[in-house]
Amino acid sequence: MTKNEREKQYACWLDSIRFLSAAGKYKLLETAKTAENIYRMSEGDILFLLGAKDSGRVKQAKKEQSPDRVYEMLQKAGINYTFCNADDFPQKLLQIPDPPFGLFYRGSLPDGEVPAVAVIGARKCSEYGHCMAGALAQGLGKRGINIISGMALGIDGISQRAALDAGARSYGVLGCGVDVVYPKSNRPLYERLTVCGGVLSEYPVGTEPKPMLFPPRNRIISGLADAVLVVEAREKSGTLITVDMALEQGREVYAVPGRCTDNLSRGCNLLLRQGASAALCAEDIINDMGWDKVLTNAQDDKKKGVSSYINVKDLTPLSRAICGLLDILPVTQDTIIMLLREQGYTETVADICKGLMELELGGMIERTGGQYKLRDDIALKH
Amino acid sequence: MYSSVITGAVTGIESTLCMVETDVAKGMPGFEMVGQLGNEVREARERVKVALKNAMVEIPAIHLTVSISPADLRKEGASYDLPIAVGILVGLGVIPKESVSGTLIIGELGLNGEIKPVRGVLPIVGCAKDSGLRRCIVPKENVSEGAVLCKEAGEGGMEVIGVSTLQEAIGYLKADEEKKASLIPPAAGMAYGCLGTDGQILDFADINGQESVKRAVEIAAAGFHHILMIGPPGSGKTMIAKRIPSILPDLSTTEGLEVSTIYSVAGMLENGRPFITKRPFMAPHHTISEQALAGGGRIPKPGIISLAHRGVLFMDELPEFRRSTLEILRQPLEDKKIHIARTRGNFIYPADFMLVAAMNPCPCGYFPNRNQCSCSEGEVKRYLSKISGPILDRIDITVEAPKVDIKQLSANGANEGSADIKARVIGARNRQLERYQGTKYHFNAELAGGDIKRFCPLGAKEQELMEQIFTRMNLSARAYHKIIKVARTIADLEGVEQIGCGHLSEAACYRMNDTKYWS
Numbered sequence: 001m002t003k004n005e006r007e008k009q010y011a012c013w014l015d016s017i018r019f020l021s022a023a024g025k026y027k028l029l030e031t032a033k034t035a036e037n038i039y040r041m042s043e044g045d046i047l048f049l050l051g052a053k054d055s056g057r058v059k060q061a062k063k064e065q066s067p068d069r070v071y072e073m074l075q076k077a078g079i080n081y082t083f084c085n086a087d088d089f090p091q092k093l094l095q096i097p098d099p100p101f102g103l104f105y106r107g108s109l110p111d112g113e114v115p116a117v118a119v120i121g122a123r124k125c126s127e128y129g130h131c132m133a134g135a136l137a138q139g140l141g142k143r144g145i146n147i148i149s150g151m152a153l154g155i156d157g158i159s160q161r162a163a164l165d166a167g168a169r170s171y172g173v174l175g176c177g178v179d180v181v182y183p184k185s186n187r188p189l190y191e192r193l194t195v196c197g198g199v200l201s202e203y204p205v206g207t208e209p210k211p212m213l214f215p216p217r218n219r220i221i222s223g224l225a226d227a228v229l230v231v232e233a234r235e236k237s238g239t240l241i242t243v244d245m246a247l248e249q250g251r252e253v254y255a256v257p258g259r260c261t262d263n264l265s266r267g268c269n270l271l272l273r274q275g276a277s278a279a280l281c282a283e284d285i286i287n288d289m290g291w292d293k294v295l296t297n298a299q300d301d302k303k304k305g306v307s308s309y310i311n312v313k314d315l316t317p318l319s320r321a322i323c324g325l326l327d328i329l330p331v332t333q334d335t336i337i338m339l340l341r342e343q344g345y346t347e348t349v350a351d352i353c354k355g356l357m358e359l360e361l362g363g364m365i366e367r368t369g370g371q372y373k374l375r376d377d378i379a380l381k382h
Numbered sequence: 383m384y385s386s387v388i389t390g391a392v393t394g395i396e397s398t399l400c401m402v403e404t405d406v407a408k409g410m411p412g413f414e415m416v417g418q419l420g421n422e423v424r425e426a427r428e429r430v431k432v433a434l435k436n437a438m439v440e441i442p443a444i445h446l447t448v449s450i451s452p453a454d455l456r457k458e459g460a461s462y463d464l465p466i467a468v469g470i471l472v473g474l475g476v477i478p479k480e481s482v483s484g485t486l487i488i489g490e491l492g493l494n495g496e497i498k499p500v501r502g503v504l505p506i507v508g509c510a511k512d513s514g515l516r517r518c519i520v521p522k523e524n525v526s527e528g529a530v531l532c533k534e535a536g537e538g539g540m541e542v543i544g545v546s547t548l549q550e551a552i553g554y555l556k557a558d559e560e561k562k563a564s565l566i567p568p569a570a571g572m573a574y575g576c577l578g579t580d581g582q583i584l585d586f587a588d589i590n591g592q593e594s595v596k597r598a599v600e601i602a603a604a605g606f607h608h609i610l611m612i613g614p615p616g617s618g619k620t621m622i623a624k625r626i627p628s629i630l631p632d633l634s635t636t637e638g639l640e641v642s643t644i645y646s647v648a649g650m651l652e653n654g655r656p657f658i659t660k661r662p663f664m665a666p667h668h669t670i671s672e673q674a675l676a677g678g679g680r681i682p683k684p685g686i687i688s689l690a691h692r693g694v695l696f697m698d699e700l701p702e703f704r705r706s707t708l709e710i711l712r713q714p715l716e717d718k719k720i721h722i723a724r725t726r727g728n729f730i731y732p733a734d735f736m737l738v739a740a741m742n743p744c745p746c747g748y749f750p751n752r753n754q755c756s757c758s759e760g761e762v763k764r765y766l767s768k769i770s771g772p773i774l775d776r777i778d779i780t781v782e783a784p785k786v787d788i789k790q791l792s793a794n795g796a797n798e799g800s801a802d803i804k805a806r807v808i809g810a811r812n813r814q815l816e817r818y819q820g821t822k823y824h825f826n827a828e829l830a831g832g833d834i835k836r837f838c839p840l841g842a843k844e845q846e847l848m849e850q851i852f853t854r855m856n857l858s859a860r861a862y863h864k865i866i867k868v869a870r871t872i873a874d875l876e877g878v879e880q881i882g883c884g885h886l887s888e889a890a891c892y893r894m895n896d897t898k899y900w901s
Contacts, residue, residue: 122752123758124752124755124756125752126751126752126753127750127752129752153759183760185759262753264753331784332613332782332783332784333594333781333782334592334593334594334782334783334784337594338593338787338790349594349888350597350872350876350888351884352594353594353887353888353891354884354887354888356887356891357851357887357890357891358887360854360855361847361850361851361854367855368750369743369749369750369782370612370780370781371750
């Protein structure tokens with residue numbers, strides 16, 4: 001066993017103690033120099049450094065768990081571990097204030113050489129956010145940029161899925177133990193991430209998700225990235241807290257503009273007002289960051305073009321009018337009928353339904369929850 | 383002396399004739415009653431004794447035995463009072479025996495001798511008519527209900543006589559046969575159609591905009607499809623639902639009789655309007671109990687779903703209903719009747735209704751508009767999951783009702799009225815009746831399995847379109863069949879025998895909202 005490996009065992013043992021702060025652990029390491037020394041530290045020294053409560057926890061852990069056993073169990077569960085003194089610890093994290101002491105992870109750690117963008121935003125996102133997060137993450141992913149996010153509902157999951165679909169690697173930083181899938185509905189994404197990227201957490205294995213655990217993990221999301229992209233955020237939201245951390249860490253901040261009247265775009269527009277850069281498409285970020293020289297050109301997907309099934313020219317005038325009415329925000333059939341009537345179309349409901357079906361089968365429009373919208377890729381191309 | 387009087391009993395909505403046998407004998411004075419009697423029937427003893435006294439009939443010290451047969455049938459209710467009293471009088475020789483032969487007597491007695499209305503007169507009189515009896519004596523307040531069945535009074539048909547007091551009844555029965563008609567003339571059969579709409583008439587002309595919802599409702603009414611309307615608060619779902627009865631075809635005579643019978647059993651027929659010709663509209667509040675919906679109680683009564691028989695059952699705020707209450711609908715939606723088993727026996731009530739349901743897409747009502755909706759994804763899922771798959775499976779048409787625009791509200795354009803829509807619906811109904819003659823079906827919505835292929839054949843082009851829709855939209859086999867059934871109704875509305883691509887396309891627009899709502 002290499003020295004490095006043995007150090008990891010001891011660090012892992014220390015990191016598996018619940019409720020110890022990263023700062024406390026760093027304090028121990030500073031005095032002891034190596035993780036092994038921390039384990040062998042006298043009770044008095046630990047008490048001096050950590051105070052009564054935390055030193056009690058360390059003492060308890062010493063009694064209950066031995067470092068090699070903790071590490072062995074971890075490996076049996078397919079979980080890896082790294083800590084700040086190890087060679088494979090992400091260097092980007094060492095540059096941030098209050099870095100994590102160690103990271104538990106499944107899959108792999110992000111390669112520090114590859115540019116990485118953190119895509120963050122609201123959990124309850126709108127169709128617009130859905131569309132933009134997907135398009136931007138896909139655009140970045142196609143150029144081989146890593147997408148870092150929190151594997152949450154909404155923007156997080158959408159962007160990570162899009163990146164994986166585009167063939168990029170993506171990393172999810174969790175606010176719970178790395179073996180806990182939260183939210184449960186993201187289980188498929190979790191499995192994909194462990195194969196094409198990784199899931200990371202600074203919290204001990206088995207930690208249940210708690211509201212207070214999420215804000216600290218956001219510093220890791222922005223810390224692992226070179227730039228932070230905000231897709232949709234309310235005025236007072238966790239997303240904006242992450243942005244503050246990113247700015248503290250010296251990361252570039254990009255925001256997707258939205259309508260002034262949309263609650264979900266208020267946060268983004270506010271950021272833009274405060275001087276964040278606007279990201280209208282993936283290339284905006286790539287050019288701004290000067291990555292276009294580093295990265296290989298994306299495979300030319302122009303050839304494929306928009307993969308709709310029908311040609312706009314083949315559409316009936318009614319269908320073309322319907323197409324003109326729709327954008328990515330879903331509207332009900334009744335609204336479509338009303339708007340058509342305003343334009344002077346007098347076709348029956350049955351005919352309009354026929355037109356909608358033609359467009360849907362033709363791949364121009366989509367139906368979500370009984371409402372119609374233009375397909376994302378077609379809307380973006382307009 | 384022995385006497386027997388015919389009366390009737392209702393079980394479920396079926397009725398049977400009963401015989402009240404009375405034996406008047408000398409001996410120890412007493413009053414015995416047998417025949418599996420419920421408490422109310424037992425109490426008849428006191429009511430009858432006092433009512434007879436107050437009707438100035440003196441009862442000597444005798445031993446009375448009353449038996450109500452068939453003895454294995456449980457008797458409930460107060461409708462046996464009058465036949466028991468008459469039986470005693472016949473036994474005493476006050477009333478001649480001949481005058482009660484072939485006569486059905488039913489009614490509750492008050493202590494002062496007045497005769498009070500009872501439930502279930504309509505089915506009992508119907509049963510008497512089928513058995514060939516010549517006369518029914520019923521409480522005055524129930525007389526119009528009973529008379530529904532004998533349009534041609536007198537001419538060899540059955541007479542229905544309404545009496546309001548015991549003395550009147552005695553006087554009538556004592557009178558000679560020729561004088562009877564002048565004493566209390568038999569109630570004339572009311573013309574069908576006496577129960578109109580109550581009060582205000584709701585018309586579709588009141589509704590601005592909402593064209594596709596109106597269209598979906600028209601299709602649902604034509605094919606008797608169950609329909610679900612989803613939309614934010616204030617989008618007019620309830621308003622539209624309340625107008626559905628105005629476009630449904632009037633009840634046929636047989637249907638009207640079925641509905642009236644249920645209402646008679648439930649004691650809900652209004653005096654003077656004994657026959658229901660309009661389709662019922664039932665809108666239970668979402669706090670309704672299982673028993674109230676399904677029917678039941680110690681002495682079972684029809685529930686709301688049976689009162690909505692041949693009409694509309696409107697369930698507003700569908701997910702707010704208790705899950706267990708909703709699950710009750712499963713059997714009636716499938717079998718068109720409900721089977722209730724209680725300690726007092728098994729009852730089958732018809733429940734062939736058109737389910738019209740309305741709901742918000744999420745607890746706050748604005749999903750998927752994320753700028754207004756504040757519900758978390760979990761909350762939305764939980765809200766929607768209150769409606770189970772088996773219930774959703776039975777709903778053919780789903781339609782989204784949008785928030786109404788101010789422009790639409792203030793528009794003054796003439797909207798199509800209910801009468802025009804109703805004419806189209808009736809046309810489609812007639813086409814269906816013709817098509818399904820000699821089969822077990824009445825409406826397109828009932829079609830199942832192989833019969834869908836038989837009655838809804840698709841041409842090559844249509845088949846191709848359906849295949850496209852099926853694969854592109856990731857449909858289940860059930861959704862596929864629903865689209866074809868709805869397309870059949872759309873074609874019927876248009877008066878076309880062959881289902882076309884346009885019909886299928888439109889039907890596909892009303893399919894269950896798959897991906898977003900129920901995934």
